[in-house]
Amino acid sequence: MNVERTKVAIVGAGPSGLLLGRLLERHGIENVIIENRSREYCESRIRAGILEQVTRDALTEAGVADRLEREGMVHGGIYLNFNGQRHHIPMDELTGGRCVTVYGQSEIVKDLFAAREATGAPIVFEAEDVSLDGIDNDEPVVRYRLGGVEHEVHADYIAGCDGFHGISRDAMPDGYQQLYLREYPFAWLGIMASVAPSTDELIYAQHPNGFALHSMRSASVSRLYIQVDPNDDIANWSDARIWEQLHIRMATDGWTLHEGPVTEKSILPMRSFVATPMRYRSLFLAGDAAHIVPPAGAKGLNLAAADVIVLAHALADRYSSGSETGLDEYSDRCLRRIWRAQHFSWWMTQMLHTNPSEDAYGQQLQRSQLEYVCSSTAAAKSLAENYVGLAIEQAVSA
Ligand SMILES: Cc1cc2nc3c(=O)[nH]c(=O)nc-3n(C[C@H](O)[C@H](O)[C@H](O)COP(=O)(O)OP(=O)(O)OC[C@H]3O[C@@H](n4cnc5c(N)ncnc54)[C@H](O)[C@@H]3O)c2cc1C
Numbered sequence: 001m002n003v004e005r006t007k008v009a010i011v012g013a014g015p016s017g018l019l020l021g022r023l024l025e026r027h028g029i030e031n032v033i034i035e036n037r038s039r040e041y042c043e044s045r046i047r048a049g050i051l052e053q054v055t056r057d058a059l060t061e062a063g064v065a066d067r068l069e070r071e072g073m074v075h076g077g078i079y080l081n082f083n084g085q086r087h088h089i090p091m092d093e094l095t096g097g098r099c100v101t102v103y104g105q106s107e108i109v110k111d112l113f114a115a116r117e118a119t120g121a122p123i124v125f126e127a128e129d130v131s132l133d134g135i136d137n138d139e140p141v142v143r144y145r146l147g148g149v150e151h152e153v154h155a156d157y158i159a160g161c162d163g164f165h166g167i168s169r170d171a172m173p174d175g176y177q178q179l180y181l182r183e184y185p186f187a188w189l190g191i192m193a194s195v196a197p198s199t200d201e202l203i204y205a206q207h208p209n210g211f212a213l214h215s216m217r218s219a220s221v222s223r224l225y226i227q228v229d230p231n232d233d234i235a236n237w238s239d240a241r242i243w244e245q246l247h248i249r250m251a252t253d254g255w256t257l258h259e260g261p262v263t264e265k266s267i268l269p270m271r272s273f274v275a276t277p278m279r280y281r282s283l284f285l286a287g288d289a290a291h292i293v294p295p296a297g298a299k300g301l302n303l304a305a306a307d308v309i310v311l312a313h314a315l316a317d318r319y320s321s322g323s324e325t326g327l328d329e330y331s332d333r334c335l336r337r338i339w340r341a342q343h344f345s346w347w348m349t350q351m352l353h354t355n356p357s358e359d360a361y362g363q364q365l366q367r368s369q370l371e372y373v374c375s376s377t378a379a380a381k382s383l384a385e386n387y388v389g390l391a392i393e394q395a396v397s398a
Contacts, residue, residue, distance in 0.1 A: 001149075001150045001151075001152065002149055002150070002151045002152070003151075003152045003154065004032070004151075004152070004153055004154070005153075005154045005155070006030050006031055006032045006122075006153060006154075006155050007024075007029050007030050007031060007155060007156050007157070007315075007319070008020075008024055008029060008030075008031040008032075008155055008156065008157050008158075008159055008315060009031070009032050009034065009140070009141075009142045009153045009155035009157070009158045009159070010031055010032065010033045010034070010158075010159045010161055011034055011130060011132070011142060011158065011159065011160050011161060011162045011166065011167070011168050012033075012034075012035060012160070012161040012162035012163060012166055012168075012287075012289070013033050013035035013037075013039075013042055013109075013113075013123060013125070013161075014042070014109070014161060014162075014163055014287065014288070014304070015105060015108055015109060015112070015287065015301055015304050015305065016161040016286045016287030016288070016289075016304040016305070016307060016308050017033055017035070017159065017161030017162070017286075017287075018033070018109060018112035018113065018116070019058065019059070019062060019112060019304075019305055019308050019309075020159055020161060020286065020308035020311060020312055021033050021112075021116065021121065021123070022062040022063075022064060022112055022115060022116065023058070023061070023062055023308065023309070023312035024312055024315060024316075025116075025119060025121055026061070026062060026063070027312065027315070027316040027319070027320075028319075029315060029316065029319055030121075031121070031122075032122045032123070032124070032142075032153050032155075033116075033121075033122070033123040033124065034124045034127045034130055034142055034144055034153065035123065035124065035125050035126075035127060036126065036127050036128065036130055036144075036162075037125065037126065038125050038126050039113060039125050042109055042113070042125075043106060043109055043110050043113065044106060045105075045106060045109070046104070046105075046106055046190075046192060046264055047105045047106070047300075047301070048104075048105040048295070048298065048300055048301035049102055049103065049104045049105060049215060049216075049217055049223060050100050050101075050102060050202075050215070050298035050301075050302075051068075051072070051100060051101040051102075051103055051301070051302065052100060052302045052305075052388060052389030053098055053099065053100075053101075053388065053389060054302065054305065054306060054309070054389050054391065054392060055301065055302050055305040055306075055389075056068065056072075056101050058305050058308075058309050059108065059111075059305075062112075062115070063115065064108075064111045064112055064114075064115045065111075066111075067107065067111055068101065068103050068107070068108070068111070071103065071107070071218065072101040072102060072103040073101065073102040073103070073216070073218075073219075074099050074100075074101055074102075075091075075099060075100050075101070075102060075200075075201045075202065076090065076091055076092030076093075076099045076201075077089055077090045077091050077092065077201050078091065078201055078202045078203075078204060078387065079199065079201060079202065079203040079204065080204050080205075080206075080370060080373065080374055081203055081204065081205035081206070081207075081250055081252060082205065082206040082207070082367070082370050083367075084251060084252055084253070085252060086203070086252045086255070087374040088201075089373070089374070089380050089383060089384060090384075091383075091384035091387055091388050094377070094380055094381045094384035094385070095381070095384050095385055095388050098384075098388040098389075099388060100298070100387070100388055100389075102215070102216060102217070104217045105301055108301075124144070124146060124151075126146070127144035127145070127146055127151075128144060128145040128146065129143075129144060129145050130142065130143070130144045130162075130167060131143045131144070131167065131171075132158060132160075132167065132168060132171040132283065134154075135158070135171060135172075135280060135281055135282060135283045136173075136281070138281055138282050139154070140154070140155050140156075140157065140158045140282045140283065141153065141154050141155070142155070142158060155282075156282065157282045157283075157284065157315065158282060158283045158284070159284050159286055159308075159311065160283060160284065160285045160286070160289045160290075161285075161286050161287055161289060161304075161308070162289055163287065163288040163289055164273070164288045164289065164292055166289050168283065168285055168289050169275055169285055169289050169290070171280075171283060172280040172283065173280070176280055177275045177276060177277065177280075178275070178276050179273070179274075179275050180272075180273065180274040180275075180276075181271065181272070181273050182271065182272040182273075182346070183270075183271045184230075184270045184271065184272075184294060184349065184353070185229075185230065185355060185356055185357065186210070186211075186227045186228065186229065186230060186270060186353055186354075186355075186356075187227070187228055187229065187230040187232070187267050187268055187269045187270055188211075188213075188225045188226070188227060188228070188267070188268045188270065188295065189225065189226050189227075189228045189232070189234070189237055189242065189265065189266075189267050189268075190223065190224070190225045190264075190265065190266060190267075190268055191223070191224050191225075191239075191242055191262045191264065191265045192217070192221060192222075192223055192262070192263045192264040192265075193221070193222045193223075193224060193259070193260040193261065193262050193263065194220065194221060194260045194261045194263055195220070195221075195222050195258050195259060195260020195261075196219060196220055196222070196258065196260075197214070197216035197219070197222045198214065198222070198255070198256065198257045198258045199214050199216075202214060202215050202216075203250055204296070204348075204352055205249050205250045205352075206351070206352045206353070206354070206366070206370060207248065207249040207250075207354070208354060209245060209248055209249055209354070210226060210227030210228070210245075210249065210353065210354045211225075211226070211227035211249070211296075211352045211353045211354065212224070212225065212226045212227070212245065212246055212249035212250050213225040213296075214246075214250060214257070222258075222260065224242075224246055226242065226245050226246060226249065227353055227354065228267060230267075230269050230270070232267060233267075234265060234266060234267050237265070239262045239265075242262070242265070243257075243259050268295070270294040270295070270349070271292055271294065272292065272293055272294060272342055272345065272346055273291060273292040274290070274291045274335075274338060274339070274342060275290050275291065276290075276331065276335060277331040277332075277335075278290045278307075278330065278331040278334055278335070279327070279330055279331045284311055284327075284330060286304065286307035286308050286311055286334075287303070287304030287307055287308070288300065288304060290307070290334075290338075291303060291338050291342070293341060293342060293345035293346075294345050294346070294348075294349045295345075296345060296348040296349045296352055296353075297341065297344045297345035297347075297348045297349075297386070297387065298387070299341040299344065299345050299389075302341075302389055303337070303338055303341050306334065306337055306392055307334050307338075309392065310326075310330060310333050310334055310392065311330055313326060314326030314327045314329070314330050315327070333392075337390065337392065340386070340390060341386075344386040344387075348383075350366070351366060351369050351370060351373070
């Protein structure tokens with residue numbers, strides 16, 4: 001048995017666990033990250049790619065934004081496409097100059113791993129049978145097995161950053177949390193393609209065949225999505241069939257979608273989920289461990305970052321002044337921002353997707369909403385303000 005002691009044990013090396021570990025390091029708070037997958041697996045997981053200013057600022061504060069500064073693509077707007085027409089929403093003009101940055105989640109994870117490697121802060125990969133104990137008597141411990149040897153990490157606090165399918169949420173007592181769940185009758189089929197983006201900013205398209213999105217990861221890599229049935233099988237979708245639907249759903253006069261080799265494709269189910277409160281005694285949940293949003297609002301990664309910014313500051317306060325106020329307020333502070341993002345993500349989802357069970361009346365409401373957003377400055381401003389992301393204090397103050 002190998003036993004060690006730290007201040008904060010972090011379960012999971014996704015964006016939330018890695019960023020929390022890095023921010024704590026900057027505050028001089030020792031921490032250990034325990035991850036059940038390999039580093040290579042974590043680095044190659046293709047997921048989000050739109051960063052709010054708050055997320056970008058946190059990565060800068062964490063000292064891991066050099067490559068992001070060089071390679072990230074700043075976008076001041078998005079396009080909405082419906083009825084064969086393309087409309088521009090100038091988010092920067094509508095929000096006093098605020099923008100988003102396109103930079104892949106896998107690149108953020110690589111940057112955070114490299115920074116941790118450089119400092120030598122402890123991180124365990126491929127930990128088996130990870131479990132939590134001692135939460136009830138405030139002597140928290142994370143147990144795992146590595147190479148046949150049992151390990152225990154004793155800590156003051158545990159941060160459950162282990163995603164939607166992790167073990168931390170279930171370590172809270174039965175019935176302690178209230179769970180909110182909404183499932184949607186559609187999923188996204190996403191592809192990565194080795195072709196320069198056919199657009200300067202993201203295109204969100206609503207079409208009777210279903211939603212489509214043209215995003216990107218770099219000047220030579222496009223990320224594209226189409227709405228599919230959640231029970232559909234990726235085997236049913238040849239590359240040619242996917243491109244055909246992308247052409248149809250995003251069509252507008254005078255614009256051409258360029259095709260390229262598809263390097264990755266998968267189907268992403270869609271749900272909204274929140275588990276409250278996000279703290280039980282010495283156990284704190286952050287990121288997807290506590291909440292999931294459908295990706296139309298580009299909020300998942302940004303919410304994960306916002307949680308750990310709040311948590312890192314609360315822990316820094318606890319260790320520097322002894323005050324537990326920040327820790328006590330952690331869940332409520334995060335949840336105000338989370339529910340705002342939940343609403344925005346749900347709203348974007350229902351405005352842009354084709355619901356197979358929607359009646360003709362509902363379809364007219366959807367069209368009216370799209371037309372309103374594209375013709376009213378007030379409506380566009382609301383979309384823009386939420387899309388670029390609210391400042392943390394703006395969302396948390398009553
Ligand atoms: C396929 C996919 C596509 C997505 N696309 C988008 C998008 O386009 N836009 C957007 O905004 N959001 C998107 N998201 C959401 C976004 O990626 C997440 O919100 C973000 O990854 C949350 O980060 P996290 O660190 O909280 O959780 P995760 O990234 O899930 O990280 C959790 C980590 O914990 C580890 N772990 C799990 N269980 C254990 C255990 N028992 N012990 C130890 N470690 C464990 C996991 O291996 C993982 O490394 C997508 C999500 C998925 C799944």
